[in-house]
Amino acid sequence: MGVANAVGSFLGRAPGVRITAFDGSSGGNADAPVTVEIRSPRALNYIATAAGSLGLARAYISGDLEVQGDLYTAMTSLTDLDFDMSWPARFRALRELGGLKLLRPPPIPPMEVKLRGRRHSKARDQAAIAHHYDVSNKFYEWILGPSMAYTCAVYPTATSTLEEAQWAKHDLVARKLGLEPGMRLLDVGCGWGGMVIHAAQHYGVRAVGVTLSRRQAEWGQKAIADAGLTELAEIRHLDYRDVREEQFDAISSIGLTEHIGRAQLPGYFGSLYSRLRPGGRLLNHCITRPNNLEPAIRERQFINRYIFPDGELHGVGHLVSQMHDVGFEVRHEENLREHYAMTLNAWSANLDEHWDEAVAEVGQARARTWRLYLVGCQIGFERNNIQLHQVLGVKLHADQSSGMPLRPTWGA
Missing domain, CATH: 3.40.50.150 (Vaccinia Virus protein VP39)
Structure with missing residues (x-):
C-alpha cells in the first residue's frame, strides 16, 4: 500500500490534498492544489503517538512533515475529516507503516512546554x-x-x-x-x-x-x-x-x-x-x-x-x-x-x-x-x-x- 496511502488511512481522504512520502509513494488527487509531504519515518511516529491534530502539529513543527501550497487550504481540508478510525483500521494502517515500533514516542519538539507549580499562581x-x-x-x-x-x-x-x-x-x-x-x-x-x-x-x-x-x-x-x-x-x-x-x-x-x-x-x-x-x-x-x-x-x-x-x-x-x-x-x-x-x-x-x-x-x-x-x-x-x-x-x-x-x- 505504501506510506502515503497508509497515512491517508489515518488522515482520511481529503479531495484537495495529495500525500507524498519518503518511500516514493503518493496518494490522492495528483492535481490537488496542496501536497502534504511525509519527509521521514519520524513523522509517522508523531502521527501514531498523538491523537488528532497534535501529532500532525508535532510533525510539521519539527519539519518532518511539509505542506506544499497554501497552508490554509490544507488545514481547511484536513479539519473537514474525521480522525476517529476504527481499531481494526488503525491496526491495519500501523502494520503497513511498520508495526508497533511506531508507538515508541519520538523526541518532542522543543517548542512544546509543560509548566510546573500550582496552576495560575x-x-x-x-x-x-x-x-x-x-x-x-x-x-x-x-x-x-x-x-x-x-x-x-x-x-x-x-x-x-x-x-x-x-x-x-x-x-x-x-x-x-x-x-x-x-x-x-x-x-x-x-x-x-x-x-x-x-x-x-x-x-x-x-x-x-x-x-x-x-x-x-x-x-x-x-x-x-x-x-x-x-x-x-x-x-x-x-x-x-x-x-x-x-x-x-x-x-x-x-x-x-x-x-x-x-x-x-x-x-x-x-x-x-x-x-x-x-x-x-x-x-x-x-x-x-x-x-x-x-x-x-x-x-x-x-x-x-x-x-x-x-x-x-x-x-x-x-x-x-x-x-x-x-x-x-x-x-x-x-x-x-x-x-x-x-x-x-x-x-x-x-x-x-x-x-x-x-x-x-x-x-x-x-x-x-x-x-x-x-x-x-x-x-x-x-x-x-x-x-x-x-x-x-x-x-x-x-x-x-x-x-x-x-x-x-x-x-x-
Missing part, C-alpha cells in the same frame, strides 16, 4: 506569559504591524486595513468606556501599550497599563516616550493583582481573561470591581467558547502545548454571570468572531511577507509553530469553534443609578 502565570510573549519584539512587529496590537481588530468595512481596524478597535473600547479628558484608565494585560497610548493621545486620559511580559513593558514605555505622552501614560511590568491604586474611572481588559483560569474568575472580576469608582465601567474583551458545555482546559491540544499554556476559554454566559455575581451590571455585549478571523488572516500575511527574517530571528521551529497557530485559529473563528466577545459592565452608584446613556453612544 503568580509564578506560573509569569512563566506562561513569558513563554508566549517574551520572544522577540522585532518578531511581533513583523506580524502585528505598526499598531503592535495583539488582539482582535474591529473592521469598519471588509476592505479596511489591519491598521485601520486596530485603531477602530481601540476607539470602540474608548467610546464604550465613555472616556473623557482627565479620567483615569487602568488597562490590564496591556500588551505593548496600544490601548494606553490611544486613550492618552486621543482622549486626554491618564492611563496605566500592566503586563507580565517584561519585553512588552520595555517596548511600550519607549513608545510612550516617543509619542510624548509620559505625563499621561505609563506601562508597568506588574501582575494586575498587585495594582495598588483604586478609584479608576474605567478599566479595559483586552485579551487577558483567557489567561485567568475558571477558578480565578470571581477574584479577577472582584479585583477589577474594587478598583473602580461608582459609575466606572469595565470593558472585557476576550476569546470564548461558543457554549458552556465544553471543558475550559484542553491540555492535550496543540494550542495548550505550544501557544498558550494554561489558557482557559469560557462561554460568554459564564463570564457574564461572574461579572454579575461580583456586582457589575452588564449593559452591552457583542460577538466579533468574524473580525478575529480577518485579523488572523492579516497577521498570517504579515508573517509570510517577513518569513525569512522571522526564521532568522526566532528559529525555524518557532516560526512554523506560529504559521500553524495563526491559520488554525483563523479557521476556528470562521467555523464558530471559538468566538470573541466584548462585554461592558458598570459599577452602580449607591442609589443603583448607572450613569449610562439611555442608548449606546458608540455607534452600531
Whole structure:
C-alpha cells in the first residue's frame, strides 16, 4: 500500500490534498492544489503517538512533515475529516507503516512546554506569559504591524486595513468606556501599550497599563516616550493583582481573561470591581467558547502545548454571570468572531511577507509553530469553534443609578 496511502488511512481522504512520502509513494488527487509531504519515518511516529491534530502539529513543527501550497487550504481540508478510525483500521494502517515500533514516542519538539507549580499562581502565570510573549519584539512587529496590537481588530468595512481596524478597535473600547479628558484608565494585560497610548493621545486620559511580559513593558514605555505622552501614560511590568491604586474611572481588559483560569474568575472580576469608582465601567474583551458545555482546559491540544499554556476559554454566559455575581451590571455585549478571523488572516500575511527574517530571528521551529497557530485559529473563528466577545459592565452608584446613556453612544 505504501506510506502515503497508509497515512491517508489515518488522515482520511481529503479531495484537495495529495500525500507524498519518503518511500516514493503518493496518494490522492495528483492535481490537488496542496501536497502534504511525509519527509521521514519520524513523522509517522508523531502521527501514531498523538491523537488528532497534535501529532500532525508535532510533525510539521519539527519539519518532518511539509505542506506544499497554501497552508490554509490544507488545514481547511484536513479539519473537514474525521480522525476517529476504527481499531481494526488503525491496526491495519500501523502494520503497513511498520508495526508497533511506531508507538515508541519520538523526541518532542522543543517548542512544546509543560509548566510546573500550582496552576495560575503568580509564578506560573509569569512563566506562561513569558513563554508566549517574551520572544522577540522585532518578531511581533513583523506580524502585528505598526499598531503592535495583539488582539482582535474591529473592521469598519471588509476592505479596511489591519491598521485601520486596530485603531477602530481601540476607539470602540474608548467610546464604550465613555472616556473623557482627565479620567483615569487602568488597562490590564496591556500588551505593548496600544490601548494606553490611544486613550492618552486621543482622549486626554491618564492611563496605566500592566503586563507580565517584561519585553512588552520595555517596548511600550519607549513608545510612550516617543509619542510624548509620559505625563499621561505609563506601562508597568506588574501582575494586575498587585495594582495598588483604586478609584479608576474605567478599566479595559483586552485579551487577558483567557489567561485567568475558571477558578480565578470571581477574584479577577472582584479585583477589577474594587478598583473602580461608582459609575466606572469595565470593558472585557476576550476569546470564548461558543457554549458552556465544553471543558475550559484542553491540555492535550496543540494550542495548550505550544501557544498558550494554561489558557482557559469560557462561554460568554459564564463570564457574564461572574461579572454579575461580583456586582457589575452588564449593559452591552457583542460577538466579533468574524473580525478575529480577518485579523488572523492579516497577521498570517504579515508573517509570510517577513518569513525569512522571522526564521532568522526566532528559529525555524518557532516560526512554523506560529504559521500553524495563526491559520488554525483563523479557521476556528470562521467555523464558530471559538468566538470573541466584548462585554461592558458598570459599577452602580449607591442609589443603583448607572450613569449610562439611555442608548449606546458608540455607534452600531
